[in-house]
Amino acid sequence: MRVIRVHNVSKSFAKLCAVNDLSFEVEEGTCFGLLGPNGAGKTTMMKMIYGRSSRDNHNGGGIDVLGYDPARDELAIKYLSGVVPQENNLDDELNVIQNLLIYSKFYGLPGKVAKERIKGLLEFLELLEKIQSPIRELSGGMQRRLVIARALLNHPKLLILDEPTTGLDPQVRHVIWDKIRQLRAQGTTILLTTHYMEEAFQICDMVLIMDKGKQVLEDNPQRLLRENIETYVLEVPIANGTPALCESDPPDGVRLDRTDATMRFYAQGIDPLKSVADKLAGNPYYLRQTTLEDVFLKATGRALNEKQ
Amino acid sequence: MKSSDAVPYPALSQRLYSVWYRHVRVYTKNLVSNGLPPFLEPLLFLLGVGLGLGKYITQSMEGLNYIEFLGTGLLATTAMFTSAYECTFGTFIRLEFEKVYDGMLAAPITVNDLIVGEIIWAGTKGVFFTFAVLCVLTAFRIVRLPEGLLTPLVGFITGVMFATLSLWVTSFVKTIQHFNFYFTGFISPMFFFSGVVFPISNLPPSVRFIAELLPLTHCVRLARAVCIGRYPPSLLLSLAYAVVFTVIVGWLAIRRLRRRLVR
Numbered sequence: 334m335r336v337i338r339v340h341n342v343s344k345s346f347a348k349l350c351a352v353n354d355l356s357f358e359v360e361e362g363t364c365f366g367l368l369g370p371n372g373a374g375k376t377t378m379m380k381m382i383y384g385r386s387s388r389d390n391h392n393g394g395g396i397d398v399l400g401y402d403p404a405r406d407e408l409a410i411k412y413l414s415g416v417v418p419q420e421n422n423l424d425d426e427l428n429v430i431q432n433l434l435i436y437s438k439f440y441g442l443p444g445k446v447a448k449e450r451i452k453g454l455l456e457f458l459e460l461l462e463k464i465q466s467p468i469r470e471l472s473g474g475m476q477r478r479l480v481i482a483r484a485l486l487n488h489p490k491l492l493i494l495d496e497p498t499t500g501l502d503p504q505v506r507h508v509i510w511d512k513i514r515q516l517r518a519q520g521t522t523i524l525l526t527t528h529y530m531e532e533a534f535q536i537c538d539m540v541l542i543m544d545k546g547k548q549v550l551e552d553n554p555q556r557l558l559r560e561n562i563e564t565y566v567l568e569v570p571i572a573n574g575t576p577a578l579c580e581s582d583p584p585d586g587v588r589l590d591r592t593d594a595t596m597r598f599y600a601q602g603i604d605p606l607k608s609v610a611d612k613l614a615g616n617p618y619y620l621r622q623t624t625l626e627d628v629f630l631k632a633t634g635r636a637l638n639e640k641q
Numbered sequence: 642m643k644s645s646d647a648v649p650y651p652a653l654s655q656r657l658y659s660v661w662y663r664h665v666r667v668y669t670k671n672l673v674s675n676g677l678p679p680f681l682e683p684l685l686f687l688l689g690v691g692l693g694l695g696k697y698i699t700q701s702m703e704g705l706n707y708i709e710f711l712g713t714g715l716l717a718t719t720a721m722f723t724s725a726y727e728c729t730f731g732t733f734i735r736l737e738f739e740k741v742y743d744g745m746l747a748a749p750i751t752v753n754d755l756i757v758g759e760i761i762w763a764g765t766k767g768v769f770f771t772f773a774v775l776c777v778l779t780a781f782r783i784v785r786l787p788e789g790l791l792t793p794l795v796g797f798i799t800g801v802m803f804a805t806l807s808l809w810v811t812s813f814v815k816t817i818q819h820f821n822f823y824f825t826g827f828i829s830p831m832f833f834f835s836g837v838v839f840p841i842s843n844l845p846p847s848v849r850f851i852a853e854l855l856p857l858t859h860c861v862r863l864a865r866a867v868c869i870g871r872y873p874p875s876l877l878l879s880l881a882y883a884v885v886f887t888v889i890v891g892w893l894a895i896r897r898l899r900r901r902l903v904r
Contacts, residue, residue: 346904385746386904401648408749412650416747422740424663426670435666438659439748441651484747 334361336491336522337382341394344377344386344546351377353546354392359539364513364523366537368530370633374546375526376419376495382524383407383416383493399490412440414491415484419499421476423468423483429455430464433483440487447486454482458512474505481512492516494525498532510536530625534558540625544633554625561628563588563599567606568619570595584609590631599623650749660750660758661765668766679723679773683715687781702840705869712774712783713868714837716792717860719774720767720799725828727763728807729820736811742902752899760804760891767800768793771864784868791867798883799860805891806856812897831857856886 337359344352352374359365367375380386382398384407396402401409423432430451437447455461458478463471471479477497484492497513498506513536517523527533533540534554541551550557571594583589587609588599600606603620610618651659668675691708698707705713735741745755772793778784784792810823834841834848835857841849852858859879866876 383747384903406648407751408650409648411747411749412648418740418743418747420740420743422744424667424741425739426667431666431670435659435663436744436748438662439651439656439745439750441649441655441659480744483744 335359335397336361336399337365337524338397339378339382339394340396341392342378342381342396343389343392343394344374344381345389350546352381352388354394355543355546355548357541357548357551359522359524361522362517362520363538364517364525364536366533366540367524367526367543368528368533368540368629369526369543369549370528372545373543373633375543378543379493379495379524379526383410383414412487413489414493415487415489417480417484417492417494417497419495421473421480423476423479425468428465428467429460429471429479432468432479433486436483436486442486450486450488451482454485457485457515458482459508474501474508477501477505478509478512481509485516489521491522491524494523496526496528498527498529506532530629534625542629542632549632550628557628558623558625562623562631563601564623565600565603565606566621566623566627567598567600567609568595568621569598569613570617572616599627653754656750656754657758657761659748660745660755661762663745664759664762665765679719679770680777683712683719683774683777686715687712687777687783691781703842703865705865708781709783710840710865711838712778712781713865714861716771716774716778716864716868717795717799717857718832718837719770720796721803721828721831721857721860723766723770724763724800724803725807725824727766728759728804729811729814729823730817732759732808732811733814733817733820736901737817746902752902753895755902756808756895756898759808760801763804763807764797764800767796767798767803769796771796771799788870789868792864795860795864795867798863798887799857802856802860802883802887802890805887805894808898809890809894812894812901831855834858836861856882859883 335358337357339358340356342352342355343350355374355378357365367378369375377386381388381396382403384403387404388394388396390404396404398410399413403410424435427435433451433454434447437451442450452461452464455464458481460475460478460482463475468476468479481494481497484494494513498509501509510532513523513525517536525537537554539551540554540557542549542557550561552560583598584605586600586602587605590597590599598606598609606620610620687708690711695707701707702710742755746752750758775784775789775792779786779789807823810820814820832838834852835855836852837857841852841858844852859882862876862879863883866872
């Protein structure tokens with residue numbers, strides 16, 4: 334079953350076209366990632382899904398979420414979904430449980446049910462001992478987990494996360510990834526935005542890379558990596574005395590991508606890159622497997638856009 | 642497409658209640674610092690006037706001695722001020738700085754629910770602040786019970802009216818300093834030209850005409866009528882003004898804020 338179906342959706346603000354004719358589908362019980370640089374239109378796309386942003390209706394596009402159209406049935410969609418916005422907007426005046434109790438009212442949960450559910454969710458997100466703590470005393474990672482707990486209050490069929498781990502340390506990030514995997518295993522469908530390629534690779538079943546509002550690539554992360562970029566990369570920082578490797582053509586099967594500060598040699602096998610490295614005469618280099626980040630940079634370009 | 646009836650999302654009353662409940666919980670968290678000033682302010686004001694200014698004013702105003710005239714006016718102005726602050730600075734901070742609305746609008750409520758809940762909350766604050774003034778006035782025997790018990794209702798009406806106006810103003814504001822124009826240019830002058838400090842009946846006709854258009858004038862009239870238990874038919878005009886004002890300005894506020902919240 335498809336939980337989200339987006340077809341030919343566009344959204345423009347004044348002069349800017351934030352989302353340009355985007356289409357994708359999200360299968361039930363999978364994790365779908367929207368990837369792209371800042372300003373690519375990820376958050377706008379996400380907001381259109383839960384009715385917080387309205388799509389352009391001149392080009393006949395449509396959105397179907399769990400059988401409902403956000404332009405008409407935003408309440409049904411919001412009731413069945415949980416949303417983790419980009420910023421942690423907890424009420425600082427209140428403590429952990431009070432923050433969640435306030436939100437339980439929005440779902441019409443009776444007090445007793447709400448309290449039991451809150452305890453379960455705090456336990457799941459490893460926050461139970463903080464149940465009476467004021468928000469100010471929580472670390473950034475705890476606040477983020479609390480916002481996730483808040484989004485899970487109504488046992489959502491669809492969980493929407495806007496940059497769930499931006500600015501968090503590696504431990505917290507791994508904990509959050511584990512929680513997302515567990516939720517998916519329980520059948521929750523997950524839609525997230527991120528600009529961490531590692532995150533997309535770790536938890537997403539499908540990834541859509543977007544840039545300037547348009548779809549650039551869409552596939553399963555392993556396949557994206559396999560089909561869109563060579564397996565290895567040799568990175569050579571350019572300093573005084575770095576041999577002029579780039580002046581001559583790179584060997585067969587090796588692709589060179591050069592910026593002012595770095596040369597990057599890509600190849601399917603490791604041996605041609607080793608032979609390039611040998612010519613470096615002791616200058617520093619870094620030989621590694623390519624990651625989704627390399628695909629991303631290849632697809633969206635290395636130059637900064639006006640929003641970055 | 643399925644019918645949305647299949648999803649048991651909360652009814653309108655529950656949605657409005659949950660917005661209101663959020664504000665009540667956050668406000669009552671600091672009960673002492675939030676709850677004491679509404680009682681202290683009228684106390685200090687009346688002490689100042691009673692011990693000082695009042696001695697020089699011996700003429701009665703609209704059949705009331707000065708402290709009664711001013712005191713009954715304060716029942717309405719206190720609701721105006723609290724509602725105006727709540728729906729300008731309070732709303733703007735929730736909108737732009739704390740991003741509270743981003744979280745609330747991810748829950749199953751609409752923008753309309755959010756704004757109407759906000760207005761009802763401002764009305765509730767009007768009730769509470771008017772009640773505080775009523776306690777002080779009753780303690781000084783300026784207002785008699787049980788007549789005075791209806792004044793919190795006027796506080797609600799006043800709070801709701803100024804909530805709609807203040808939310809409409811907020812919908813235009815880009816930086817928080819802009820509210821200074823609203824307060825020094827509109828709210829504060831209204832305190833002097835709405836029959837709170839002196840009656841408007843003896844003002845020059847042109848000024849009086851303007852005073853009659855100001856919302857606070859009608860709130861003050863309602864408050865005073867309730868206190869003295871006299872209900873002239875012209876009071877219906879003030880009541881009608883309150884209803885029409887709330888509906889029209891409320892509609893404008895919702896329309897403009899909606900564009901700011903759902904883009």
